[in-house]
Amino acid sequence: MSDHAFIGKRMPRVDSRTKVMGKAKYTADLKLPGMLVGKVLRSPLAHARILRIDTTKAESLPGVKAVVTGKDTEGVKWGVFAYTRDQQFIQTEKVRYIGDEVAGIAAVDEETALKALDLIDVEYEELPAVFDPMEAMVSETELIHEDFPDNINIHVNIDTGNVDENFAKAHYIREDTFVAAEESYFHAEPYAVVARFDHEECLEIWCPNGGPHMKSKPLSNAFKIPLHKVKVRKIAIGGAFGGRSEICPADYICALLAKKTNHPVKIVFTREENTIATRQGHSMITTHKTGVDKNGQVLARETTCYMDGGAYSSTGPIATSVPFLSMEQAYRMESVRYNGYRVYTNKPIRGMIRVHGRGFAVGLDTQLDLIAEQLGLDPVEMRLRNSRQPGEYTSTKSYVGSCAMDETIHKAVETSNWKEKFGNLPAYHGIGIGTNSVQTGFPMGIRGGSQSFIKFNEDGEATVMSGVVDNGQGNDNMLVQIAAEELGLLPEDIHLVSADTETTSSDPGSYSQVSTFVGGQAVMVAAKNCRKKLFDVASKILKVEPDTLVAKNRMIFVKDDPEKSISIKKVVRVSLLNFNSVNAEGGYWPKVDMQREWVKNPYGQMCEAFSFGTTIVEVKVDPETGQVEVLNATACQDVGKALNPLVLEGQFEGSIAMGGQGGMLTEYHEWKDGRCLNSTMLDYKVPLACDMPEISNIIVESIDPKGPYGAKEAGMSIAMSAAQAYAAAVSNAIGVPMDSFPLTPDKILAAIKEKKAQETEA
Amino acid sequence: MEKISITLDVNGKLCELMVAPNDTLLEVLRDDLDLTGSKESCGEGACGSCTVHIDGKPVRSCLTLALEAEGSKIKTVEGLAKGDQLTDLQESFINHGAVQCGFCTPGMLMSADALLNENPHPDRTEVRKALAGNICRCTGYAKIVDAVAHASHPHEGCPDCRPYGRSESKGEE
Numbered sequence: 001m002s003d004h005a006f007i008g009k010r011m012p013r014v015d016s017r018t019k020v021m022g023k024a025k026y027t028a029d030l031k032l033p034g035m036l037v038g039k040v041l042r043s044p045l046a047h048a049r050i051l052r053i054d055t056t057k058a059e060s061l062p063g064v065k066a067v068v069t070g071k072d073t074e075g076v077k078w079g080v081f082a083y084t085r086d087q088q089f090i091q092t093e094k095v096r097y098i099g100d101e102v103a104g105i106a107a108v109d110e111e112t113a114l115k116a117l118d119l120i121d122v123e124y125e126e127l128p129a130v131f132d133p134m135e136a137m138v139s140e141t142e143l144i145h146e147d148f149p150d151n152i153n154i155h156v157n158i159d160t161g162n163v164d165e166n167f168a169k170a171h172y173i174r175e176d177t178f179v180a181a182e183e184s185y186f187h188a189e190p191y192a193v194v195a196r197f198d199h200e201e202c203l204e205i206w207c208p209n210g211g212p213h214m215k216s217k218p219l220s221n222a223f224k225i226p227l228h229k230v231k232v233r234k235i236a237i238g239g240a241f242g243g244r245s246e247i248c249p250a251d252y253i254c255a256l257l258a259k260k261t262n263h264p265v266k267i268v269f270t271r272e273e274n275t276i277a278t279r280q281g282h283s284m285i286t287t288h289k290t291g292v293d294k295n296g297q298v299l300a301r302e303t304t305c306y307m308d309g310g311a312y313s314s315t316g317p318i319a320t321s322v323p324f325l326s327m328e329q330a331y332r333m334e335s336v337r338y339n340g341y342r343v344y345t346n347k348p349i350r351g352m353i354r355v356h357g358r359g360f361a362v363g364l365d366t367q368l369d370l371i372a373e374q375l376g377l378d379p380v381e382m383r384l385r386n387s388r389q390p391g392e393y394t395s396t397k398s399y400v401g402s403c404a405m406d407e408t409i410h411k412a413v414e415t416s417n418w419k420e421k422f423g424n425l426p427a428y429h430g431i432g433i434g435t436n437s438v439q440t441g442f443p444m445g446i447r448g449g450s451q452s453f454i455k456f457n458e459d460g461e462a463t464v465m466s467g468v469v470d471n472g473q474g475n476d477n478m479l480v481q482i483a484a485e486e487l488g489l490l491p492e493d494i495h496l497v498s499a500d501t502e503t504t505s506s507d508p509g510s511y512s513q514v515s516t517f518v519g520g521q522a523v524m525v526a527a528k529n530c531r532k533k534l535f536d537v538a539s540k541i542l543k544v545e546p547d548t549l550v551a552k553n554r555m556i557f558v559k560d561d562p563e564k565s566i567s568i569k570k571v572v573r574v575s576l577l578n579f580n581s582v583n584a585e586g587g588y589w590p591k592v593d594m595q596r597e598w599v600k601n602p603y604g605q606m607c608e609a610f611s612f613g614t615t616i617v618e619v620k621v622d623p624e625t626g627q628v629e630v631l632n633a634t635a636c637q638d639v640g641k642a643l644n645p646l647v648l649e650g651q652f653e654g655s656i657a658m659g660g661q662g663g664m665l666t667e668y669h670e671w672k673d674g675r676c677l678n679s680t681m682l683d684y685k686v687p688l689a690c691d692m693p694e695i696s697n698i699i700v701e702s703i704d705p706k707g708p709y710g711a712k713e714a715g716m717s718i719a720m721s722a723a724q725a726y727a728a729a730v731s732n733a734i735g736v737p738m739d740s741f742p743l744t745p746d747k748i749l750a751a752i753k754e755k756k757a758q759e760t761e762a
Numbered sequence: 763m764e765k766i767s768i769t770l771d772v773n774g775k776l777c778e779l780m781v782a783p784n785d786t787l788l789e790v791l792r793d794d795l796d797l798t799g800s801k802e803s804c805g806e807g808a809c810g811s812c813t814v815h816i817d818g819k820p821v822r823s824c825l826t827l828a829l830e831a832e833g834s835k836i837k838t839v840e841g842l843a844k845g846d847q848l849t850d851l852q853e854s855f856i857n858h859g860a861v862q863c864g865f866c867t868p869g870m871l872m873s874a875d876a877l878l879n880e881n882p883h884p885d886r887t888e889v890r891k892a893l894a895g896n897i898c899r900c901t902g903y904a905k906i907v908d909a910v911a912h913a914s915h916p917h918e919g920c921p922d923c924r925p926y927g928r929s930e931s932k933g934e935e
Binding site: 012013015016017019021023025028029031185186187189190237239241270271471472473474646647652653654655656657661680682687688690692694695 | 792796797798799800801802803804805806808809811838839840842843848852855856857858859861862863864865866867868871889890891893894895896897898899900901902903904905906907921922
């Protein structure tokens with residue numbers, strides 16, 4: 001394995017050069033001839049019936065080219081699943097949150113478009129609104145969606161059996177409830193979309209996306225045109241973090257305006273729109289009840305989670321399941337019962353986010369620490385006694401091939417000096433550990449696999465086609481690295497055509513940590529197939545067997561006799577002269593249980609591999625202000641195989657920032673009657689450079705038997721475990737287990753005050 | 763609104779323009795001069811994505827009126843490299859993996875470039891302070907801080923200071 005030219009090397013990314021020169025084009029940078037400015041009219045009310053929309057004044061304003069409302073949409077509804085199709089792209093009957101789409105406008109410039117928005121006259125009948133999931137379930141007022149009783153959007157029930165019997169056998173049981181507020185992505189790039197219909201009536205569209213093929217299908221459905229007429233184009237993307245996986249109503253509105261005006265249209269969201277009208281993380285209330293034996297091994301666990309889903313389903317069934325799945329992958333449990341409820345409220349829509357459920361994951365680890373304390377165990381020992389082992393099945397029957405969870409714990413403990421520090425730090429200093437696991441994909445039906453095409457050009461360079469999209473995490477480089485490795489070329493010899501639905505095959509998208517495992521593997525297979533064609537030709541020229549050949553540095557040579565060689569360029573040209581082009585395809589479809597379904601049948605093989613991560617954090621709390629200073633963080637993950645440590649470390653560090661530093665200390669939304677009060681970057685507090693601790697990265701390689709070169713995924717297990725470690729460290733520092741997240745200074749001060757009062761009483 | 767004729771000195775070129783009194787420098791750079799490297803992320807001076815230099819100082823172009831910039835030397839991210847020849851700072855960003863989605867990168871580079879012009883050998887704390895007005899959501903800032911701190915001279919023990927796959931000569935000047 002060590003003789004790889006590029007795999008495993010610290011390779012700077014191929015897309016960096018255009019980005020540091022300011023040349024990379026993002027959607028808002030595009031300019032097309034005759035392009036109009038699009039704007040969306042949004043609901044000012046949280047719950048209301050639309051009685052009348054009068055667009056005549058707006059339409060007669062000079063410079064306005066088109067106005068669209070729900071009447072133009074034929075009532076098309078979007079939902080990730082057939083049973084969650086509940087969101088119209090423009091509302092026709094009622095609005096369900098402040099920000100819901102009511103109309104769209106295209107005008108010659110922004111000033112005119114904004115003026116026209118004010119001229120649309122909408123008459124609403126305001127309806128009682130609900131903003132709390134617990135209230136929404138018992139509310140007597142009009143349902144948010146009439147076909148979902150009690151406003152329950154999704155109920156996931158998982159029961160492995162024997163839960164009550166095992167609780168009866170337990171040596172110690174405790175039950176705790178944890179709450180967490182909503183958080184937002186705050187992508188650097190506000191959402192934007194450019195759309196046009198070309199002379200062949202094909203829809204051409206550019207927008208940030210988590211998978212171009214996830215955009216093209218709903219657009220094809222909505223416009224009732226075949227998939228080959230929807231061309232989602234590649235464009236630089238300014239971050240996704242789970243929030244750009246689905247179609248956005250603005251995509252449809254922009255395309256509709258383009259169709260109606262026969263002009264290209266561009267819509268660029270304001271920062272506020274990006275916060276309220278894309279997706280947010282779910283707020284949640286989670287109760288964990290855990291029973292352990294004398295040794296601290298978990299015999300039974302019952303978890304009930306209520307998630308505030310906002311106004312529409314989004315990825316509801318997935319979002320309701322993933323926090324549970326991460327738990328069951330990370331920790332062994334004899335038996336478990338899970339009830340997850342995603343509840344509709346009149347708030348913005350919640351979807352997938354980098355940390356799946358702060359209240360859930362962090363609550364579970366906080367409880368483990370409390371049980372450990374009760375049993376006189378070190379938190380590290382508590383985790384080692386319950387950690388996932390390779391060769392096991394999860395509670396819902398997924399086989400875990402590779403797993404180095406224990407190694408991540410041991411290495412993080414060693415690097416962080418846990419043993420010297422835990423229990424021995426000065427007052428208001430604390431150290432905490434978190435461990436977690438994420439999946440590389442899930443059963444996605446016909447879109448679960450990826451296929452790649454590779455063609456050699458006569459100059460000996462290659463074009464690689466793949467549906468994988470790069471949101472910023474480095475997927476383009478990953479594909480080029482793999483192709484260069486297998487084809488024996490240099491990275492600069494590879495031209496990547498990706499994330500374009502006209503030229504690439506279906507692909508699952510860059511969410512659920514699947515890009516390397518599935519899309520990268522597809523490129524690897526295609527490149528191996530292409531190399532075989534090169535070797536067949538080269539073997540005849542060199543008069544050796546094809547299996548004695550290797551390709552490296554633009555040359556093909558005999559492994560044991562490197563003098564015997566020929567350039568790849570020459571092989572390609574010889575092949576062309578013999579009427580054979582050098583090209584190949586290759587695909588990868590993970591072997592998952594296609595019968596597994598989020599609600600109906602949540603059992604069976606989820607994906608082929610799981611990553612495992614441990615984070616340890618040391619903090620200092622100021623007891624006068626409640627401010628937390630993070631002294632250092634240690635991030636250790638079993639990634640399977642590090643294809644590019646430079647890129648991987650960046651994923652770890654970004655995960656510490658979003659999952660731990662921001663996610664657990666400062667990031668949350670504030671509300672008044674369904675209106676988000678901190679939707680801008682001035683008001684929502686994301687971590688700055690001066691806030692961040694020094695981070696120690698540790699890469700553990702378990703070499704997954706199914707992953708490309710043994711790779712799994714990079715960074716998500718750190719984002720999850722970082723949240724847990726931050727909370728544990730703060731709880732350790734102040735001597736109070738925290739149960740409400742994020743851990744803002746007011747909560748920390750209140751906890752310190754209460755503890756002091758209790759101590760005085762005692 | 764009535765437009766006014768102004769001349770802006772951008773990346774060493776004089777540009778004659780008609781601008782509205784309320785046009786921001788960022789709007790004029792992006793919309794009128796096609797210099798889309800400078801980004802709008804927050805539009806309220808919080809995130810630093812629109813940072814450009816005005817007479818060598820890093821400035822938020824989203825909070826600066828185009829009219830105010832007349833008579834000053836304006837430099838954008840497009841003005842850093844000389845043709846295809848990147849600056850050491852740009853090379854350092856590439857080699858240290860400081861670029862992920864890249865949307866904050868132009869603003870980061872302009873803030874960092876201004877710092878290095880004043881202080882060619884900043885320590886990590888000085889770098890963090892100088893970049894405190896630039897928000898990045900991808901990197902956790904660690905590799906950006908490395909890239910800036912190591913830009914002027916290679917750092918002993920840093921695996922990323924020698925440019926990948928290139929000659930040893932880099933980093934000497």
